[in-house]
Structures are given as structure tokens and as C-alpha cells.
Amino acid sequence: MIKVITYGTFDLFHEGHYRLLKRARELGDYLIVGVTTEAYDKARGKLNVMDSLVTRIENVKRTGFADEIIIEETQGQKFNDIKKLHIDIFTVGSDWTGAFDYLKEYCQVVYLERTRNISSTMLREQNSRIQRIGIIGTGRVADRFIPEAKLVSGVNTQGVYNPHIESAQQFADQWKIEAYDSLEKFFDSVDIVYIASPHATHYEYMKAALEHGKHVLCEKPLTLNRAQTVEVFRVAKKRGLILSEAIKTAYCPGFHKLLGIACSGIIGHIRNVEACFTRLANPSYRELTDRASGGSFTELGSYVLLPVLKLFGDAYEDLRFDVIRADNGLDIFTKASLRYPNGIATATCGLGVKSDGRLLIAGTKGYILAEAPWWKTTYFEVHYENPMEVEKYTERFLGEGLRYEISDFVSMINGGNSDGFKLTRSESVALSGIMERFLSTENRGG
Numbered sequence: 001m002i003k004v005i006t007y008g009t010f011d012l013f014h015e016g017h018y019r020l021l022k023r024a025r026e027l028g029d030y031l032i033v034g035v036t037t038e039a040y041d042k043a044r045g046k047l048n049v050m051d052s053l054v055t056r057i058e059n060v061k062r063t064g065f066a067d068e069i070i071i072e073e074t075q076g077q078k079f080n081d082i083k084k085l086h087i088d089i090f091t092v093g094s095d096w097t098g099a100f101d102y103l104k105e106y107c108q109v110v111y112l113e114r115t116r117n118i119s120s121t122m123l124r125e126q127n128s129r130i131q132r133i134g135i136i137g138t139g140r141v142a143d144r145f146i147p148e149a150k151l152v153s154g155v156n157t158q159g160v161y162n163p164h165i166e167s168a169q170q171f172a173d174q175w176k177i178e179a180y181d182s183l184e185k186f187f188d189s190v191d192i193v194y195i196a197s198p199h200a201t202h203y204e205y206m207k208a209a210l211e212h213g214k215h216v217l218c219e220k221p222l223t224l225n226r227a228q229t230v231e232v233f234r235v236a237k238k239r240g241l242i243l244s245e246a247i248k249t250a251y252c253p254g255f256h257k258l259l260g261i262a263c264s265g266i267i268g269h270i271r272n273v274e275a276c277f278t279r280l281a282n283p284s285y286r287e288l289t290d291r292a293s294g295g296s297f298t299e300l301g302s303y304v305l306l307p308v309l310k311l312f313g314d315a316y317e318d319l320r321f322d323v324i325r326a327d328n329g330l331d332i333f334t335k336a337s338l339r340y341p342n343g344i345a346t347a348t349c350g351l352g353v354k355s356d357g358r359l360l361i362a363g364t365k366g367y368i369l370a371e372a373p374w375w376k377t378t379y380f381e382v383h384y385e386n387p388m389e390v391e392k393y394t395e396r397f398l399g400e401g402l403r404y405e406i407s408d409f410v411s412m413i414n415g416g417n418s419d420g421f422k423l424t425r426s427e428s429v430a431l432s433g434i435m436e437r438f439l440s441t442e443n444r445g446g
């Protein structure tokens with residue numbers, strides 16, 4: 001009996017998939033089909049898969065060509081499957097020609113001619129009209145955003161708004177997009193507004209964008225005031241629009257793995273969370289000169305508070321800040337200490353003091369340690385009482401990581417995977433509330 005194996009995502013099952021499976025089956029007597037998990041697709045950079053794993057398996061099953069279906073979860077699995085399942089032929093479409101030649105040592109490798117003019121990407125784009133993104137703000141984050149957005153299917157960066165037309169034009173020329181200095185015209189030409197302007201301007205821009213019926217992805221912190229964040233979510237809900245806070249860590253696959261393990265009980269009950277993120281900033285930059293809303297905590301506090309809120313929630317009993325200031329009154333190093341009924345947490349960040357940026361989660365049976373840059377989680381360890389017993393976990397993190405938040409945002413708009421759980425409204429509201437508390441306890445000398 002000749003055993004054949006093939007793998008794929010099989011998203012939005014189409015004729016190309018059908019023909020591939022048919023010919024794969026004809027190569028032998030028994031066909032095994034490996035269907036990729038969502039986590040594996042994310043890890044290998046295949047974002048915006050629309051159908052769930054269950055649906056994709058069902059579709060493969062319905063063809064009647066698969067004698068057996070397995071799940072593909074990790075890189076390197078193909079090699080092991082081929083040995084374990086005694087495979088004679090590995091096959092895949094000709095878009096992969098050469099990529100799997102390394103398997104020729106273990107079985108025959110056949111690249112089948114790919115069916116022309118059909119692909120899941122094409123269908124995704126047809127099913128959901130391309131979403132046009134408009135950017136408000138022309139700063140450093142906006143520069144990082146555009147190349148990342150290019151990697152997400154179903155979106156196109158259309159233009160940029162800045163009340164100073166020269167800045168807008170310069171940015172637009174660099175990225176070959178449109179420049180706007182009229183908000184009305186800008187809103188009329190986009191579907192999604194990405195806000196990357198200074199913190200204090202977020203609220204007004206968000207409200208205006210939502211009132212114009214646009215979905216909004218806004219840089220952290222959403223606002224510096226709890227009531228304002230509650231208000232923008234109210235408007236978004238009323239108008240049936242998606243509003244998300246762009247904290248990239250919240251959407252990063254490795255961070256999700258870490259949270260899953262922390263909550264799985266293997267380190268017992270979580271009692272302490274310590275998160276630290278420092279970045280030495282240029283003293284002439286906005287974050288160290290803007291007296292109203294600059295400083296370390298408004299800049300980096302969202303990252304370090306995220307694991308605390310994720311693991312302990314927002315019902316803290318006590319919240320205290322210890323601050324080191326620069327001469328202009330802005331905080332260059334801040335430690336927020338939170339006390340909960342069953343645990344304590346510290347969230348530390350700095351733009352003018354360098355420290356060991358790590359995330360430590362301590363439980364009654366062990367602890368999780370993720371070293372810097374844990375906010376782009378690729379590696380963490382689980383330790384126990386016995387120092388020799390250490391479990392190591394890795395996950396991929398591609399590029400700047402903004403592609404994950406953009407892709408989840410687009411999925412939410414298209415009604416596919418509803419990834420709202422990755423950063424909930426109440427978490428964003430709590431973050432704004434903590435920012436408000438921080439600023440109200442600050443004495444910034446006017």
C-alpha cells in the first residue's frame with residue numbers, strides 16, 4: 001500500500017484545494033491530510049485565516065479523498081509524521097517547489113501543479129472588501145505601522161491626516177499614500193482610522209472617527225481618563241463599530257501562550273506579578289518633554305500593567321506610585337504597586353533609568369520568568385522548587401509585531417475570529433483609570 005501525505009490550511013475551501021487533494025489521493029492508496037492549527041498559522045506568519053480549524057477539517061473530510069486527517073501544530077512536524085506514519089510520498093502544491101526537498105531523504109516528494117487563478121487570499125479579499133486604513137499622526141509608531149499593515153491581507157493604507165499639511169505630505173510621499181489636512185475629507189476616504197497622535201489628542205479623534213462611522217484602532221493609552229474611555233466604547237457599541245487599543249503585546253502569540261500556561265495551574269495559585277520595561281529615550285523627544293501627558297508611565301505603563309490586569313483583574317484594593325522625576329517634573333522611572341485580595345503586583349517602567357526588563361509571575365507551586373523583551377514574547381521558562389526542573393517555551397514573533405494586532409482587528413471587523421478577548425473593553429477602561437490616578441497624584445509643576 002502506498003501512503004501519501006499532504007498538509008495545508010484549507011481556508012475558504014476552494015477548487016484549488018479540491019484538485020490538489022484529488023491528485024494527492026491518486027498518487028497512492030491511502031491519503032493522510034494534515035490541517036494546520038490557528039496557532040501554527042499565526043506562528044508561521046499566515047494571518048487572517050477566516051475558517052475555524054473544525055470548519056477546515058470538515059471541508060477536507062467532505063471531499064472524501066482523505067483516508068485520515070491529522071493536525072499540524074508545529075514546525076518540524078512533517079519530518080516526524082513521515083517517519084512515524086511510514087509515508088511513501090509527500091506532496092504539496094507547486095507554490096512550494098523546492099521548499100520540501102529536505103524530505104527527499106525520507107520519502108518521495110511530489111510538487112503538484114497549482115491551480116491557477118484561485119486562492120484563499122483572493123477569496124478573502126472578495127468576501128470582505130479591502131478595508132482602507134487612514135492614519136492620524138505621523139510619528140515613529142506610524143512609520144512602523146505601514147510596513148506591518150502591508151503584511152495583513154484585506155487592508156490597504158490609504159492616507160494620513162496631520163493638521164500640519166507639510167508633515168502629512170512628507171509622510172505621505174515617503175509611503176506613497178494620500179495626505180490630508182481636512183478631517184472631513186480624510187474620514188470620507190477611509191474605513192478604519194488608526195490613531196497614532198500624541199496621547200492627549202486621542203479622545204477627540206476617536207470620538208470624531210466613530211461619529212463618522214469608522215472603526216478605530218488607537219494607540220495606547222486609549223485616553224488618560226476612565227470616563228472618556230467608557231464614553232468612546234459606548235459610542236462604538238451604539239454605532240456597531242470596532243474600537244481597539246493598540247497594545248501589541250496583547251496580540252502577540254507568545255504572550256498568549258505564557259498567559260495560558262500561567263492560568264493552567266502548573267505554577268499553582270498566582271500570588272505575585274512583577275513586570276518591568278525600560279527604554280532610554282532621547283531627552284528632546286515628545287515623551288520626555290510633553291509636560292501635560294509625557295513621561296514614562298503614560299508611555300510604557302500600558303505594557304507593564306497588561307500582565308497584571310490579565311492575571312489579577314481590575315479589582316485591586318490598593319494602588320500606589322513611586323516616582324523618580326527629571327528636572328522638568330516628568331517621571332523618568334515609575335513603579336506602580338497594586339494590592340489584590342490574594343496577590344500583589346508591581347508594574348515598573350522607565351525612559352530615563354535602565355533596568356532589567358523582565359516579567360515574573362510567582363505562584364504557590366512555581367514561577368514563570370520571561371526576560372526582556374518579554375513584551376515581544378518569544379521565550380519563557382517555568383521554574384519549580386527544584387532548581388534543576390525547568391521547562392522552556394518558545395514562540396515566534398515576526399517583525400515589529402504590529403501585524404498581529406492589525407490582523408486581529410481586521411478579523412473582528414469581518415466577523416471572523418472574534419479576538420476581542422485578547423484585550424477587553426474592561427481592561428482598556430481599567431488602564432485609562434490607572435493613568436488618570438497616576439496623573440492626578442502627579443505634581444508636574446503646571
Ligand code: C2G
Pocket residue numbers: 006007008009010011016017020036046072091092093094095096112113114115116117118119120
Ligand atoms: N493549492 C493549489 N492551488 C491553489 C491553491 C492552493 O494547488 N490555487 C494547494 C497548495 O499548494 C497546498 C494546498 O492546496 O498544497 C493547501 O493550500 P493552503 O491552504 O494555502 O496551505 P499552505 O499554506 O500552502 O500549507 O504545512 C502547511 C503546508 O506547508 C502547506
